[in-house]
Amino acid sequence: MSTRKSILLLALTMAVLGIAAFALMAVKDQTYVASEAYAPVGEPNRAIAVVYYSRSGHSEAVAREVARTFNAPIARIAADYPLDFSGQGKAVSDANAGELPRIEVEPVDLDLARCLFLVSPTWMFRPATPLWSYVEQTDLTGKEIVLVTTGNSRFEQTEIDAFARRVEARGGRFIHHLFLRRGRIFWQKSREDLLAEARARIRDLRRRGSATVELVIQA
Ligand SMILES: Cc1cc2nc3c(=O)[nH]c(=O)nc-3n(C[C@H](O)[C@H](O)[C@H](O)COP(=O)(O)O)c2cc1C
Numbered sequence: 001m002s003t004r005k006s007i008l009l010l011a012l013t014m015a016v017l018g019i020a021a022f023a024l025m026a027v028k029d030q031t032y033v034a035s036e037a038y039a040p041v042g043e044p045n046r047a048i049a050v051v052y053y054s055r056s057g058h059s060e061a062v063a064r065e066v067a068r069t070f071n072a073p074i075a076r077i078a079a080d081y082p083l084d085f086s087g088q089g090k091a092v093s094d095a096n097a098g099e100l101p102r103i104e105v106e107p108v109d110l111d112l113a114r115c116l117f118l119v120s121p122t123w124m125f126r127p128a129t130p131l132w133s134y135v136e137q138t139d140l141t142g143k144e145i146v147l148v149t150t151g152n153s154r155f156e157q158t159e160i161d162a163f164a165r166r167v168e169a170r171g172g173r174f175i176h177h178l179f180l181r182r183g184r185i186f187w188q189k190s191r192e193d194l195l196a197e198a199r200a201r202i203r204d205l206r207r208r209g210s211a212t213v214e215l216v217i218q219a
Helices: 003-029 058-070 085-097 129-136 157-169 191-208 211-218
Strands: 048-053 074-079 103-105 115-123 144-151 173-181
Touching: 003 085, 048 058, 048 129, 058 074, 058 115, 058 144, 058 191, 074 129, 085 115, 085 129, 103 129, 115 129, 129 157, 144 157, 144 191, 157 173, 173 191, 191 211
Parallel strands: 048 074, 048 115, 115 144, 144 173
Antiparallel strands: 074 103
């Protein structure tokens, strides 16, 4: 085969692989992956609470694992980003525009919570838009805030700093951001590995200056 033909064949193969990878990623982003249900055992530990948004179930699994670790109450944020191409497109455009979507939050009593875990996917290098809406409509006075984001690749620190400023504007003390990288397309972490990493990183929060987590883990 001539060099010209070989280069053409290579370029074609690369293009087909690229399209296949993109299609696979799009399909994966539209697939809800369920996780084990969670409810506190007996009286919940009200010093800690977990509030989360999740579109395809991965952040939900992490949020449930955080709540399970502390026997804490948990509440889900609902927002209108359907699991199809329209929802994906809206997520991209809203995230890029910094839009604050309408949300509904399951009832949760935060009065006694000293540490609040906010969990969400990463959209366009920042926490997903429903989490920003949640912060804007919540009084966070006196609470330590731990932001936990899942993502397949990366986030921008400037976006996390901007989120931290909104938390502080609502009275909260932003103490840590924990990013759980799931990996891309063919090289994604298993659910067990993701949750094991979440557990390890949460325990590490003691060293990150969370007085509440320190107290709860010692108890
Ligand atoms: C619209 C959109 C934008 C995304 N942008 C990013 C990104 O900037 N960085 C990243 O690491 N992952 C990104 N992802 C991947 C998700 O953050 C990742 O799959 C996440 O774990 C999904 O969480 P969920 O199942 O709780 O919705 C994006 C996904 C979608 C749908």
